[in-house]
Amino acid sequence: MKLYKTENGILLEKEDTFYRLHEQDWDLVVNRDNLFDWLEIQIESLIPLTFTNDIPMPEILAPIGSQEVWASGVTYFRSRTARMEESEMAGGASFYDKVYEAERPELFFKSASWRVVGNHGTVRIRRDSSWNVPEPELTLFASESGTLVGYTIGNDMSSRSIEGENPLYLPQAKSYTGSAALGPCLYVPEYALSGDTVIDLSIVREGEEVFNGEVTLSQMKRKPEELLQYLYREMSFPHGCYLMTGTGIIPPNDFTLQKGDIVHISIEPIGTLTNTVG
Ligand code: DO4
Ligand code: MG
Incomplete structure (x- = not known):
């Protein structure tokens, strides 16, 4: 099942049919350990919606309320190698090698919720940065208990x-x-995603694809639960938390994003997150 936060409230999608939830407080809806089971019960009393030209699907917002967004780093071999190359001159290379092998993962604060961009929103490159990339990452949502x-x-x-x-x-x-961009929905499955789930990144410039890459979750060195366990060790998240799990796709070193580029990130059961670089 998929939860969409929209300009007209929270929608639930199951098997291509949309419903409007009775409960419309995002933080209350998502922050439960049994979210899948709770949605299954909810759906029994919900009325299917039909979208038409006259009643179109409302605009989709980033699937976030009061949650913080954290991120993991160097969880794929490709990320370790790219960081070692980019920081070689600064003598930083060994940090990345060590954290890839270490028991403790790299975790860092990425964004407050209000700064997060949703599907079809505009992401940015810094004006004081000469070399920029998107990082396509499976992003976990855990409840207050870390589930x-x-x-x-x-x-x-x-x-x-x-x-x-x-x-x-x-x-x-x-x-x-x-x-930071998240979307298009919060995907709530009955079972965890399998290792053969594919993350696909496509970057389009003036109508031409200038980069395409993919990776499977099985190539991630850490388990999602391991990352969450470290994140929740000494930190409380009263509304739950989002955790990006690191990138396994990095364009070649001569590639940098440009203003106007369109970034598509697809993960099959979740959907596609599309953002324009502004
Ligand atoms: O170590 C720096 C950040 C790494 C990162 O964001 C990633 O591997 O995805
Ligand atoms: Mg990253």
């Missing part, structure tokens, strides 16, 4: 030039206006 209850698609927009200059600049490379 994984759903997924969305995340774009961890990043400055490789700033991060590569000095690893201590990571917060500036990762967190700025327009650097």
